[in-house]
Amino acid sequence: MKEVVVYTDGACSRNPGPGGWAAVLKYGEHIKEISGGERHTTNQRMEITAAVEALKTLKEPCKVTLHSDSAYVVNCFKQKWYVNWQKNGWRNSKGDAVQNRDLWEALIAAMEPHKVDMKKVKGHAGVAWNERCDELARAAIPK
Structure with a gap:
């Protein structure tokens, strides 16, 4: 398996509000930067989205260290946590619906x-690389 190092970050100008996400993927000497944004979101959604989008970028199964x-x-x-969430019908330990279920499943x-x-x-x-992701995520926040 190829070994890929990934850094991810999410950002929001208000929480909730417009937000951005970013990832830097490193494979050997190759570096790929990806980012995107949403007009109305939360910081947590952007953090999860960054990880989802980074992994979706990979074209074959890889050994990934995700920072x-x-x-x-x-x-x-x-x-x-996700194991118990799934077992409990996507309810947390307090019995409340797990927030961001759609992104956790993705x-x-x-x-x-x-x-x-x-x-x-x-x-x-x-x-x-974390600072670079932060810069990219903030730049991706829709104006």
Whole structure:
């Protein structure tokens, strides 16, 4: 399997409000930057969207190290929240409907062909590729 390193980020000018997402995919010396935005969204939706779109970009099954500054995204998989959500009919531990279910389902599906290792990176801490994603996500916010 090819080994791909991915950095993702999401941004909102208000929360909710217009938002942007971005990802940087690195394979060897090759670097691909992708981004997009929505007129009305939340920061969390943009964080998940960045991961979904990054994985959908891959053309074959890969070993992926996905870096995100979103504890929400990373913890969902590190702590396997999604397993209980699915078991409980997409209800959280309080019995409430899981927010962003559509995107969680899309992310689970996008991860399926790959071996994905989620890594938490500290946001706005000088991590070059995370800073680049932040820049791209902010630039993608619709005006």
